[in-house]
Amino acid sequence: MVAEPSVKVPDDRLGTRRDQALIELNDRIQATDSPFEIAAIAGEILGSTLEVSRAGYGTIDTVSETILIETDWNAEGVSSIAGILKFREHGSYIEDLKRGETAVVEDAYSDPRTQHTADTLAAISARSFINMPVTELGRFVALIFVNHEDARSWTAAELAFVREVGHRARTAAERRRAEAELRNSQRRLGTALAIAKLGTCEWEIETDRLDIDERAREIFGFGAEPHSAEDVFARIHPDDANRVRASTLAAIADPARLEEEYRIVLPGGEIRTVVSTNDFMLGIDGRPERTVGVFEDVTQRRRVEAELRLLNETLEARVAERSAELEKAQEALRQSQKLEALGQLTGGVAHDFNNLLTVIGGSADLLRRPNLAEDRKARYVEAISTTVERAAKLTAQLLAFARRQSLKPVAFDARQNVRAIAERAPSLLGTGITIDAHIPEIVAPVDVDLAQLDIALLNLVNNARDAMDGAGTLSLAVNQVDGVPPVRGHGFRPGAFIAISVSDTGAGMKAADLGRIFEPFFTTKPHRQGTGLGLSQVFGFAKQSGGDISVSSQEGKGSSFTLYLPRKESAAASAIPVPDAIVETETCGRVLVVEDNPDVREFAVHMLIELGYETVEAEHGQAALEELKRGSDRFGLVFSDVMMPGMTGIELGHEIARLYPDLPVVLASGYSDTLAEHGASGFELLRKPYSLDQLSHTLGDSFRPPKNGVNVAG
Numbered sequence: 001m002v003a004e005p006s007v008k009v010p011d012d013r014l015g016t017r018r019d020q021a022l023i024e025l026n027d028r029i030q031a032t033d034s035p036f037e038i039a040a041i042a043g044e045i046l047g048s049t050l051e052v053s054r055a056g057y058g059t060i061d062t063v064s065e066t067i068l069i070e071t072d073w074n075a076e077g078v079s080s081i082a083g084i085l086k087f088r089e090h091g092s093y094i095e096d097l098k099r100g101e102t103a104v105v106e107d108a109y110s111d112p113r114t115q116h117t118a119d120t121l122a123a124i125s126a127r128s129f130i131n132m133p134v135t136e137l138g139r140f141v142a143l144i145f146v147n148h149e150d151a152r153s154w155t156a157a158e159l160a161f162v163r164e165v166g167h168r169a170r171t172a173a174e175r176r177r178a179e180a181e182l183r184n185s186q187r188r189l190g191t192a193l194a195i196a197k198l199g200t201c202e203w204e205i206e207t208d209r210l211d212i213d214e215r216a217r218e219i220f221g222f223g224a225e226p227h228s229a230e231d232v233f234a235r236i237h238p239d240d241a242n243r244v245r246a247s248t249l250a251a252i253a254d255p256a257r258l259e260e261e262y263r264i265v266l267p268g269g270e271i272r273t274v275v276s277t278n279d280f281m282l283g284i285d286g287r288p289e290r291t292v293g294v295f296e297d298v299t300q301r302r303r304v305e306a307e308l309r310l311l312n313e314t315l316e317a318r319v320a321e322r323s324a325e326l327e328k329a330q331e332a333l334r335q336s337q338k339l340e341a342l343g344q345l346t347g348g349v350a351h352d353f354n355n356l357l358t359v360i361g362g363s364a365d366l367l368r369r370p371n372l373a374e375d376r377k378a379r380y381v382e383a384i385s386t387t388v389e390r391a392a393k394l395t396a397q398l399l400a401f402a403r404r405q406s407l408k409p410v411a412f413d414a415r416q417n418v419r420a421i422a423e424r425a426p427s428l429l430g431t432g433i434t435i436d437a438h439i440p441e442i443v444a445p446v447d448v449d450l451a452q453l454d455i456a457l458l459n460l461v462n463n464a465r466d467a468m469d470g471a472g473t474l475s476l477a478v479n480q481v482d483g484v485p486p487v488r489g490h491g492f493r494p495g496a497f498i499a500i501s502v503s504d505t506g507a508g509m510k511a512a513d514l515g516r517i518f519e520p521f522f523t524t525k526p527h528r529q530g531t532g533l534g535l536s537q538v539f540g541f542a543k544q545s546g547g548d549i550s551v552s553s554q555e556g557k558g559s560s561f562t563l564y565l566p567r568k569e570s571a572a573a574s575a576i577p578v579p580d581a582i583v584e585t586e587t588c589g590r591v592l593v594v595e596d597n598p599d600v601r602e603f604a605v606h607m608l609i610e611l612g613y614e615t616v617e618a619e620h621g622q623a624a625l626e627e628l629k630r631g632s633d634r635f636g637l638v639f640s641d642v643m644m645p646g647m648t649g650i651e652l653g654h655e656i657a658r659l660y661p662d663l664p665v666v667l668a669s670g671y672s673d674t675l676a677e678h679g680a681s682g683f684e685l686l687r688k689p690y691s692l693d694q695l696s697h698t699l700g701d702s703f704r705p706p707k708n709g710v711n712v713a714g
Contacts, residue, residue, distance in 0.1 A: 467506025
């Protein structure tokens with residue numbers, strides 16, 4: 001096909017219309033809160049200003065190489081292409097877009113990227129076009145496009161205009177989304193505070209300015225006029241005022257969460273009991289600038305608890321006549337405990353969301369400032385986006401506890417997950433903790449969310465690590481069981497289950513804490529060392545997957561968590577891999593290879609076989625000693641790693657020297673604290689990584705000659 005004459009908008013005319021269009025764009029997007037409408041406005045202004053057939057905006061899926069166009073602007077007589085389009089059906093220019101380059105085609109029939117699809121492009125009025133990629137953090141996420149039905153030469157001014165409109169529309173749309181998310185977060189927080197009947201406050205320490213909400217004013221009996229922290233101290237009961245003031249000053253000097261319970265006296269003489277929780281917000285100099293906190297009126301709760309204590313003191317003498325009143329008091333206590341649990345949950349959520357809202361609100365305020373540099377805009381938008389992700393993670397953890405998370409169950413063998421955790425555990429736990437894994441040969445089929453199971457296992461392993469404080473034994477086990485034992489007041493639950501146990505030899509827990517261990521925000525770890533959400537997430541995953549979790553613990557002896565998941569009987573049993581048989585060749589002796597890492601052990605065995613040795617393998621020092629008990633004369637040398645769980649290679653070498661003084665020991669290590677401090681203790685040392693020649697020379701120099709052919713194969 002012969003190309004038709006190109007159409008071109010004169011630069012001087014475009015310059016005038018461009019300036020007017022940008023003014024119109026700013027005015028119109030200021031009047032809407034909808035990102036969808038912003039995209040439509042941008043498309044309309046691009047299309048009408050450049051006098052093209054079509055203009056619009058779409059989001060990109062780089063995996064499927066498609067674009068989703070929700071709306072587009074079309075000139076009179078031109079049909080919309082809104083929907084999902086595949087790039088490859090319209091040419092090969094997707095490769096340019098993936099590299100972040102703008103795809104400019106002046107005539108589809110002559111451009112090598114679109115010649116084979118020119119008829120398809122012409123059919124949708126896109127014989128010539130501009131496709132300008134939009135990237136976020138280096139990723140291709142969206143596209144601004146301009147189509148024209150005829151061949152056309154695109155000028156640099158037109159490309160600059162498309163880029164400017166796209167940038168302004170994108171920035172405005174992201175700002176609207178961030179503001180909408182902020183409003184939704186504030187609404188959710190307000191609802192949670194209202195349900196728990198909590199009051200909130202912010203105190204600017206230097207100015208003593210106190211910003212409190214309506215519920216806090218109700219608790220303290222304040223009017224609508226401005227107040228300060230001194231007004232709050234003035235309300236505190238004289239017997240409590242000095243204590244609260246001293247703890248506040250101490251917290252300011254050494255910032256930490258401040259939790260206090262005290263009585264207040266209202267102007268009419270009424271006395272109330274208040275629990276306050278405050279966190280300090282630090283300035284860039286590390287000093288506290290303000291506090292964010294909540295107030296809770298616990299007057300009724302404390303009154304009920306006091307009445308219950310009095311009732312218990314006289315229970316024996318008054319049991320007959322007060323049985324009905326006792327039941328009433330117990331019911332009141334149960335309601336009080338429910339309120340306390342709700343208050344703890346809401347207080348934790350309020351604290352975390354207040355921190356997140358501080359970042360989001362501050363960034364949104366800064367984005368509203370005029371003449372803000374583009375790099376600072378991007379920084380504040382990124383801060384909002386990152387904080388929203390953190391908020392989403394927090395809600396996801398709460399949803400996991402509430403059994404409301406979205407799961408994607410698949411059928412698989414749970415042994416593979418436990419085996420993977422066992423292999424990763426040394427890097428997670430450190431060298432002071434030994435891993436003891438009991439994984440059966442029969443398959444353990446389950447039908448649950450694979451990723452959530454991995455997260456649950458990691459939470460349990462990390463919990464065990466913290467409990468052992470760097471030293472102890474972590475035990476992992478997988479078993480098939482015929483039911484879930486009685487837990488948390490529920491009876492035995494029959495059925496086919498896979499039981500995955502994670503046990504430690506750590507500090508253990510108090511019996512009083514076991515009943516609360518799965519509550520969100522409850523933790524037995526030191527301050528700032530735990531969120532209190534890990535075990536609640538495991539609990540929620542187990543319950544939502546149709547299973548359960550049990551815990552047993554004894555102070556000073558450790559804890560054991562067992563996760564019960566429904567067994568999927570119909571899952572195909574995975575074959576247990578059987579290692580290929582090693583064809584024996586003429587050998588020059590037998591070596592006992594001691595290495596806990598299976599990959600390194602296999603590599604060493606293959607090298608030794610290549611050198612003509614026969615090998616016997618042991619996973620750790622104790623297994624090696626057991627092998628030697630069955631006949632040390634079978635071996636001409638022991639080749640051992642240094643850093644292993646339990647007995648180290650040096651300790652194994654000393655034990656072999658004591659029991660079998662004529663049996664050589666060669667050690668291999670890349671790095672060891674023991675070697676760095678004390679050397680190889682007289683043993684031959686081969687440093688990792690080592691070559692075949694180095695291995696051959698070291699073992700050849702140390703190998704014990706055969707005793708009547710005992711340590712020679714054959």
